[in-house]
Amino acid sequence: MDFRFSTEEEAFRTEVQEFLKSELKPGWDDRFDTESELGAMEQGDFAKQFNKKLAERGWIALPWPKEYGGLGATVMQQVVFNEAMAYTGAPTGFNMGVAWVGPSLMIYGTDEQKREFLPKITNLEHIWCTLYSEPASGSDLAALQTRAVRDGDEWVINGQKIWTSGAHRSNWGWLAARTDPNAPKHKGISMFLVPMDSPGIEIRPLVNMAGQHGFNEVFFEDVRIPANYLVGQENQGWYQLAVALDFERSSIAGSARGRRVWERLVEFAKNDGQFVGAKPQIRHRLVETGIEIDIAKYLSYRVASLQQAGKIPNYEATIAKLYSSELGQRLARTGIEMLGIYGQLHPKSKHAQLKGSMERYYQLSVAETIAGGTSEVMRGVAAIRGLGLPRG
Template sequence: MDIRFTPEEQAFREEVRAFLRAELPEALAARIREGKRLNKQDQVFWMRKLSARGWLAPGWPVEHGGTGWNSVQKQIFEEECFAAGAPRALPFGLNMVAPVIMKFGSEQQKAHYLPRILDCQDWWCQGYSEPGAGSDLASLKTRAVRDGEHYVVNGQKTWTTLAQHADWMFCLVRTDPQAQAQRGISFLLIDMNSPGITVRPIITLDGEHEVNEVFLDNVRVPVANLLGRENEGWTCAKYLLTYERTGIARTGESKALLRRLKIIAAREQRNGRPLLEDPLFRSQVAELEIQLMANEMSNLRLLATVRDGGVPGAESSILKIKGTELRQALTWQISKALGSYAVPHLEDELGYAEATPLHEDGASAFTRYLDTRKASIYGGTNEIQKNIIAKMILEL
């Protein structure tokens, strides 16, 4: 799969490749390729490398420290980073709360928070979902009661990604319990070191500690940390979700997975011939490649809209659905290509202190397969995205 680029765009691709060759340690790239979870130090190390080059925030306006890249350059940068095995810059500060601060924040909030995000001083997490408010986010019950110059916050958030490392959380809270649904919600910026915050791990299907429960017990948050107007936080929330769902498409990662699938299928044998020569398997790979190309074109169109001053709309829900489904399908196809080598080895049950992979791709393939199961749930389930498309685009 290839898209024709101008000589200038090809030159930019070479510039990105040269940067990655010079700055990305092979040991770090190997951890990505092997499907291993990175620690906070690994993430911060790479994000600071990007920040020093001025490449950490491609989606930001130039006046706030963005790159000024067009949509094609952003796509090239993403592709090359995934191809090289570079860590993905964490989106919570850069691509989620930062655009909301730029849009709805005061000048003081912009001056304080944006440089700290760009310099990797603050690690952010997202306080949206609750045990009874996932897809139906507007039913959230976490309360914030005004007490002088503070809000007193009580409630629980769940599935909070990397909250164990976070310095700050952008959080939806109910400030008017009498208002209907979305109308009584506010958007608060909460210091995770505040007294009354407890973070408890949730261990996911792949055995990793990535998500958490966050309990807020009489947490005092300065009124100055309110983003936008009180009781109008749903406007901020919707604005943020369009950026989150656009980023979830992750076409660069899918293209890297497709390349990996082709390499494995060309090497693995079926009846004495490469698996990629099997007509059925080859047609399945071709179908995935066609879908990926279509999704990439749609993503570029949406990025062009943002470049020209627009805001991602309901179309981002299409990218979210197809992007997550493609990653799930690609990791499943890789696992199929590896066959029994992709079967997990449960070291606790087998009595081993550490699992020994039976195949160089086996462990990482199955880890990625398990990890992508959640992709169609987070950021708003794909079922909810279909409802948005039906209502906002098809007007049904």
């Protein structure tokens, strides 16, 4: 592919960067974690107001058709936008509906569902969470046991989900539930649209080791939803789930965030850490991680080019996610080793280097190789889809 961006795309990049300069004043991020999407979701009213301004510009879902609140932009314009947002750490953690629900609805939803739900994703009336993982299934999403049983004009849902990002801030959920317990595990799953204020739903917080409340447990006890909240064909939800995850795994944000962290480390080595920057092993590590960040970026560009061509990025998206998330851990280790004990200090410590960003980045990098599919699962998917190897 041609890695050069068009004149229009570069002009759009400039427009986005100017917008960010005007909205995110120097020091805006001192109060927040900007190293992860979880941190962005915890920025409260500031993030909500920022995202409303994006919605007013039609930037929440750029490639979507205009009738659904988008601008009909190209996939590469979306890449330009996502890179700029992730590089600055802008609070865009309200976009799960854009990343997962919207693409699936456009492919599998009824015309009524598209009219009802898509515009409310882009105007932020609906904030979405994804209800996938369960305590007993681990990384094997297809082993989920939450049940949805048809009862007349309704579906009745019972079960439990875990590690649900942003459930406490969402008013709608994108649910994977088992509708045929006798079918093979990949063939008895269906996808549903669930109002999160439905009677019978209980949300319990999970606080991670970085002190953030981004995750939750969600319990369903005889939760009833209308029959027309089923999306696509009954028992075919696994394929919709896979499509949604492939859209999630383009991973351009990971390389852009990594670029920002890497640049801070290089600047530290040049200035505050002159003694550190003179060490050959540190110099070599910085060069190597800089190269790896470029590789991660171009893997993501490859995914975007497939999307722009109207193709579903199957194993390519998996590879991009795997490489980007593991690179984050390598970069985090490099940073912690460079800064020594000062790199391990909390952002609130007066002795913390780089405002404590490495301590946060190091902890959060662990989650990146788990969320959205563990590295082990990603390797398995790439082996099956990319190399054509049999399931193990």
